[in-house]
Amino acid sequence: AKSTGKNNYKIYSTTMNRKFLKQYNLEKDLRKAFHKNELVMYYQPKFNTQSKKIVGLEALVRWNHYQHGLILPGEFIPVAEESNLIFKLTEWTFRAVCNQIKQWEKNNVLLVPISINISPKFFLKNHWDDTLHQIMNEIKVNPNLLELEITESSLIQNEEHFISGILRLKKEGIKVSLDDFGTGYSSLLYLQKFQIDTVKIDQRFTKKLLENHGSIARYIINLAHELNVDVIAEGVESEEQLTFLSLYGCNQVQGFLLSKPAPEKVMEKLLVLYN
Ligand code: C2E
Ligand code: CA
Ligand code: CA
Ligand code: CA
Numbered sequence: 001a002k003s004t005g006k007n008n009y010k011i012y013s014t015t016m017n018r019k020f021l022k023q024y025n026l027e028k029d030l031r032k033a034f035h036k037n038e039l040v041m042y043y044q045p046k047f048n049t050q051s052k053k054i055v056g057l058e059a060l061v062r063w064n065h066y067q068h069g070l071i072l073p074g075e076f077i078p079v080a081e082e083s084n085l086i087f088k089l090t091e092w093t094f095r096a097v098c099n100q101i102k103q104w105e106k107n108n109v110l111l112v113p114i115s116i117n118i119s120p121k122f123f124l125k126n127h128w129d130d131t132l133h134q135i136m137n138e139i140k141v142n143p144n145l146l147e148l149e150i151t152e153s154s155l156i157q158n159e160e161h162f163i164s165g166i167l168r169l170k171k172e173g174i175k176v177s178l179d180d181f182g183t184g185y186s187s188l189l190y191l192q193k194f195q196i197d198t199v200k201i202d203q204r205f206t207k208k209l210l211e212n213h214g215s216i217a218r219y220i221i222n223l224a225h226e227l228n229v230d231v232i233a234e235g236v237e238s239e240e241q242l243t244f245l246s247l248y249g250c251n252q253v254q255g256f257l258l259s260k261p262a263p264e265k266v267m268e269k270l271l272v273l274y275n
Pocket of ligand 1 (some may be wrong): 044059060061072073074077093116117118119179180203234235236237254255256257261
């Protein structure tokens with residue numbers, strides 16, 4: 001806009017460009033958010049469908065922006081993915097979870113595995129598995145307490161590069177779950193090839209449980225169980241949904257009905273209460 005004169009300013013006032021500017025500012029602020037300690041980890045419990053005990057937690061990042069307040073990942077993860085910030089963010093989340101486990105271990109809080117969402121783009125990084133391995137080693141956390149939540153596009157893109165890393169971390173004890181199951185093209189072959197431990201039924205199918213006698217959910221549960229893969233349903237908001245999932249043999253449930261994502265102090269109390 002510097003040398004092209006007055007007319008071009010018009011372009012900068014269009015909605016498109018305001019959007020771009022907003023995105024640009026978010027990216028700029030996210031870059032600084034790390035050392036300003038604006039990122040916070042929330043946790044949402046996963047319950048055993050039968051015993052109703054907490055059997056795991058999912059780590060869900062939040063951004064406490066100095067000006068805009070709490071920003072949800074749906075808004076800033078795409079920004080991170082479009083820049084290279086997703087690498088730094090993934091390392092930050094992995095480290096935060098490892099530190100949390102260590103701290104709870106020290107304070108005698110009941111330990112359950114914690115899952116971390118990993119964007120497909122992270123797996124494009126060379127030696128991505130070394131990065132995770134190093135953090136885990138440095139903090140000395142038991143790999144059995146860690147789980148990676150990946151999506152179908154991670155399995156499909158860049159297969160060889162991804163598979164060697166995932167199988168190595170699995171050997172060390174890390175678990176792998178397939179998020180948003182049923183929304184893509186995953187086949188039975190994928191579940192076996194990548195040694196998936198758990199599939200997560202997407203919230204869309206949990207919402208549809210009461211239609212068609214939950215045919216999709218039942219199909220996923222039976223298919224996974226045939227292959228010795230556990231099933232968790234996300235987005236459980238009603239008692240009816242819980243009843244159906246329990247009836248169909250879904251192993252674990254997660255959702256607002258049981259608990260919303262919450263900060264570590266709230267989680268500590270829940271871990272005591274439910275066990
Ligand atoms: P996701 O992994 O599918 O996570 C589930 C989302 O559903 C979470 O939103 C959670 O708060 C929300 N949720 C849980 N129970 C219920 C329920 O009963 N009803 C409804 N309506 N929603 C429920 P959140 O925390 O805003 O995260 C959105 C997405 O952002 C996640 O989807 C995940 O893809 C991504 N994300 C979150 N944290 C991270 C992270 O640390 N790293 C990466 N790469 N992505 C993350
Ligand atoms: Ca997830
Ligand atoms: Ca999901
Ligand atoms: Ca999702």
